[in-house]
Amino acid sequence: MHTYFAYQFMISSELPLPELCSIDDSIGEGHPHLSIVFGQARRENVPHTDIQSLYYQIEPEFCWFEVPNITCFLIKHGRQIIIEPFPGVDEDSLRLFLYTICLPLVLIYHDYFLLHGGAIHSGEEGVAFLSHFGQGKSTLLASLLKQSHFRFLSDDICVLNQDGLILPGFPALQLRKDAIIKLDIDQTTVKLIRPTLQKWYIPTHQAFYSAPSMLKIIYIVDPTNRADVLMTPLVGLKKIQYLKKYTYHSLLVKGLGKDRLYFHQCAILAARTSVTYVERPKQGFRWDEFAHLIEQDLQDKVLECQ
Amino acid sequence: MSVNQGIFWLSSYPKSGNTWFRMVLASVLSQSSQPVNINEINITRHASDRALFVEALGFNSYLLSEDELLRLRPIVYKWYSQKKPQVQYFKIHDANIYIDQLIRLIPQEGCLGALYFIRNPLDIAISFAHHSNITIDQSIHLMCDKDAKIFGNTGFLGMQLQQYLLSWSQHVKSWTAKSNDLRVMCIRYEDMHLSPFTTFKKAIQFLNLDISDQVILMAIEHARFEKLQHQELQQNFREKTFTQKTFFRKGIIGDWEQTLKPVQIQKIIDHHQAEMLAYGYIDEQFKPIRLHTKE
Secondary structure, rough: EEEEEEEOOEEEEEEOOOOOOEHHHHHHHHOEEEEEEOOOOOHHHHOOOEEEEEEEEEEEEEEEEEEOOOEEEEEOOOOOOEEEEEOOOOOHHHHHHHHHHHHHHHHOOOEEEEEEEEEEEOOOEEEEEOOOOOHHHHHHHHHHHOOOEEEEOOOOEEEEOOOOOEEOOOOOOEEEHHHHOOOOOHHHHHHOOOOOOOOOEEEOOOEEEOOEEEEEEEOOOOOOOOOOEEEOOOOOOHHHHHHHHHHHHHHHHHOOHHHHHHHHHHHHHHHHHHHEEEEEEEEOHHHHHHHHHHHHHHHHHHHHOO | OOOOEEEEEEOOOOOOOOHHHHHHHHHHHHOOOOOOOOOOOOOOEEEEEEEHHHHHHHHOHHOOOOOHHHHHHHHHHHHHHHHHHOOEEEOOOOOOOOEEEOEEOOOOOOOOEEEEEEEOHHHHHHHHHHHHOOOOHHHHHHHHHHOEEEEOOOOOOOOOEEEOOOOOHHHHHHHHHHHHHOOOOEEEEHHHHOHHHHHHHHHHHHHHOOHHHHHHHHHHHHOOOHHHHHHHHHHOOOOOOOOOOOOOOOOOOHHHHHHHHHHHHHHHHHHHHHHHHHOOOOOOOEEEOOOOOOO
16 A cells, blocks of 8 residues: 545555655555545446436445546545556556546545636735636646746646635646647656656646645636737626636536535635636737736735735 | 437538538427527537537546547447437537447447538538638648548647548548448538528438428528628627638638639549549539539
């Protein structure tokens, strides 16, 4: 067994998880919040539920997923993840789906609030950048980290506890090759996230901020047909609507019976954060210039928060 | 499976009248006296829409490679055909390719039939160039490329999976060849223009819809090209790519006569001779045929 720490969870795992922060086995022994083991992960072990489809079946205490031809996962009581890989499957693929399906499920089960986006720590505040898959949020984070003094909290999933604190994830960003080249990132340090996907983990150990950070500022970044960048502060109900739209994987939230809790969390978050909707051009712009615009706006907002 | 459950495929090479037909079908099914909004053609789903796969998988399709997704597609389509006790309409631009030289993209099981929209490749070359913001020569090159693909996991990710077009003539063959094993009706874009009532009625009957002539005529009127253009002027059409100025551009037949150079016409004919001859776009001397008379 290996022992790790992510999102303030102590995790013991039979599968090595080198992307996470590892801790001395003797510290975690006997008291993990979550254990990950290999075993039989069968759909028939999950009670009947309405939240099911071709490749998943979710009810609060038992969740089953199949990643076709790669692995099946069974998640029990938010405490144990059983992995049953297909023969010959590489460990990187298992890890990627563990990070993107199983860990979020466990966190939602334990009433954490997940937004689809990355997060940084700036001054005294936590800042989240929300957007859907493949729309450049990791590239924006990497651009910001490259230019300035910001500290990195998480990529892709922004996990909040009940007090509105962003929990640090693990020190890696996921980037495509074009972004790695554009940002002039040392390619000797990167690692493919899966053998069949053209996307790489970029280590961010040096910039990693390992303490929780109060979320105060949110940017929702949307590629549009505009030729320039437009930032619009959101107010009132719109804030709630947008936060709801960018909650991580609403299907999991629904399957675990957390819809009402999530709506409530969106309302609380809307009341205590500044939310800005950022429209950026889909093409023909420079990430460093875009990051600079965000940085300038962020400086003003941080001052307002103080 | 009953005739009331399964998928009707609305298939075509891009820019061949698929969207126009979907507008007419949406209007026919709504039976409303008002035109259907171009952004509310909700009666059809796009076979490459990533949302379809999220629904089946429970996680985002970006985590799978294009090859992995391609192998999943027949399974997912079969699942959709069995999922709802009703007829569903799926739009598709892929050729009906063999996957791993073994199984067809479109499973026979759960398929109620396929309407295949075909258009003169001489006109497609122009329309596709505008649609994709490329030159006409590039468009012709793509239409001759036996490995042509559009969309997919390149650069920033779009909402559609990779689509396997092949060349224009391979696309036609993949859907219309007898080996296809599907029930297919071929509809010419030019006939939709020249004999709209006869052509749309034939297509609607193929879909097992019992619709009065009056409703079909009204639907054709609502989906007149000028009306679709007018709607697009007033609101952004969400199926428009960001490189396009407008989706509904000219909507005419025979544009090639004014626009294409002789060498471009010859290249298209040389590559797609057999299919152009079979569908009446060239004569037996391999000369392009002009089609201009309206019903």
